[in-house]
Amino acid sequence: MSGEYAVDVRDGRVGQIMGREGGYVQLRPVGGGREWDCPPEAVGAAPPGEVLRERVRRINREGRLP
Numbered sequence: 001m002s003g004e005y006a007v008d009v010r011d012g013r014v015g016q017i018m019g020r021e022g023g024y025v026q027l028r029p030v031g032g033g034r035e036w037d038c039p040p041e042a043v044g045a046a047p048p049g050e051v052l053r054e055r056v057r058r059i060n061r062e063g064r065l066p
Helices: 048-063
Strands: 005-008 013-021 024-029 036-038 043-045
Touching: 005 024, 005 036, 013 036, 013 048
Parallel strands: none
Antiparallel strands: 005 013, 005 043, 013 024, 024 036
16 A cells, blocks of 8 residues: 555545555655655545646646745
């Protein structure tokens, strides 16, 4: 399960599964960033298109940095 991508169905954020801590699934945004805790019942499968879309957004943001 760790390393796979998932969606937090509460708000639609896509993240990479980093592990479990205290009964929660820890997700990290695609491409890095601050992890967040998600209840296991709110974790859904991330469609490949959504993962790709998040990766492109991250690359675009990084390209705009000075």
